[in-house]
Amino acid sequence: MKRFAELLDALLFTPSRNGKLRLMQEYFATTPDPERGWALAALTGELSFAEAKPSQVRDLAMARVDPELFGWSWDFVGDLAETVALIWPEPEMQDQSAVPSLSEIVSTLQGASRADVGAHLAPWLDALDATGRWALLKLVTGALRIGVSARLAKTALAEAREQRCTACYVLLRPQKWNEIKAAGEVMTCDSCGRILFYDPSHEPPPPEPDKKRAKKAKATPEAEVPSESVIVTIPPVPGALLNGVQRASLKEFLYSRM
Numbered sequence: 631m632k633r634f635a636e637l638l639d640a641l642l643f644t645p646s647r648n649g650k651l652r653l654m655q656e657y658f659a660t661t662p663d664p665e666r667g668w669a670l671a672a673l674t675g676e677l678s679f680a681e682a683k684p685s686q687v688r689d690l691a692m693a694r695v696d697p698e699l700f701g702w703s704w705d706f707v708g709d710l711a712e713t714v715a716l717i718w719p720e721p722e723m724q725d726q727s728a729v730p731s732l733s734e735i736v737s738t739l740q741g742a743s744r745a746d747v748g749a750h751l752a753p754w755l756d757a758l759d760a761t762g763r764w765a766l767l768k769l770v771t772g773a774l775r776i777g778v779s780a781r782l783a784k785t786a787l788a789e790a791r792e793q794r795c796t797a798c799y800v801l802l803r804p805q806k807w808n809e810i811k812a813a814g815e816v817m818t819c820d821s822c823g824r825i826l827f828y829d830p831s832h833e834p835p836p837p838e839p840d841k842k843r844a845k846k847a848k849a850t851p852e853a854e855v856p857s858e859s860v861i862v863t864i865p866p867v868p869g870a871l872l873n874g875v876q877r878a879s880l881k882e883f884l885y886s887r888m
Contacts, residue, residue, distance in 0.1 A: 631758065633661060634669055634732050635765035642776045650778055654786035658825045659818055668732045670787070672769055674780040677736065681744040682751075682770045684710055690748050690755070694719055711767035715760050728757035739770065788824040790817075791832050798822040 637657045644650050654673070658666045671677040691714045692700050700717060707713040730738075738750055751770065755763050768774050788797035793807045800821040802810070810817050810828045817826045 631730050631732050631735065631754075631766065632762055633657070634665070634672075635758070635762040637669070638765045638768065638774070638776055639761050641778055645777075647782065650782065651786050654778075654783060655818070655823060655825060658786060665732050668736050670783060672732075672774060673778055673783040675774075676780075677769075678772055679739045679747075679770055681742060682739060682747045683744070684771050686744075686748050687711070687714055687751070687767055687771060690714070690752060691717065709773075711764055711771060711773060714755075714767055715764035718755055718760075718763055721756050724759075725757055728753060729762070730754050730757070735766070735769070786825060788819060788822070788826055789832065790826040790828050792834070795819040795822060795824065795826060797824050802826075 634657075637653060640653050641650055644653060657669065661669065668677065687710060688700075695717050700713070703717050704710065704713045707716070735754070739747065742750055747770075751766075754766060758766060768776075785797075788795050790796070790802060790807070790810045793802050793804075794800065795802065798819060798821045800819065802819075806817055806820075810826055811830075818824065819826055
């Protein structure tokens with residue numbers, strides 16, 4: 631979760647489009663599955679938690695700090711996630727082993743009821759720092775507005791299809807193409823730098839055999855091979871006799887000598 635929080639924080643303060651693309655490409659290239667898959671779903675708006683509501687986050691914060699102080703802070707900051715992340719009291723000793731991963735957060739909240747959401751959020755908020763708390767609450771409440779559209783997030787990746795990068799259409803080296811299909815590790819395009827992924831369902835089907843040619847070959851019988859071969863030996867023809875054969879053809883003469 632810390633790496634995802636750092637990504638969100640960097641994206642928020644990076645104004646340029648190319649800078650945002652570079653940050654996302656570096657994150658997807660160095661983050662294993664399924665973390666990067668959930669991160670992409672969150673950036674594209676495909677990840678939501680129906681049972682998590684902003685009112686639950688507000689109630690958690692008001693249970694930890696003075697309600698009046700929280701109200702003044704919220705009015706001043708204007709954003710619930712940022713207010714709670716900054717005003718949440720830091721524990722004396724932070725347990726780094728209690729820091730949740732993005733996959734753990736997703737799997738836990740997707741199976742939690744509305745009454746259990748607060749019980750899960752409280753220990754996570756205690757274990758995370760201010761940036762992590764802000765990213766967690768932004769993710770949970772669905773208010774992930776960091777200047778990255780779904781289209782821009784998907785631009786950081788490209789599908790490898792028919793041994794080409796579908797973003798820049800550059801032909802991939804055979805070794806890289808085989809490694810991408812084997813799904814051994816994350817690969818980037820040597821030309822455009824995008825993260826390449828492979829979908830076997832998009833590969834063209836293998837060519838079907840020529841049914842007409844196979845049917846014709848099956849219908850044509852094989853030439854019969856005689857069981858016994860007949861060898862005809864033509865005796866040598868003397869030169870004197872050959873000179874006398876002027877009117878008859880050589881062929882008739884040869885057969886007359888057999």
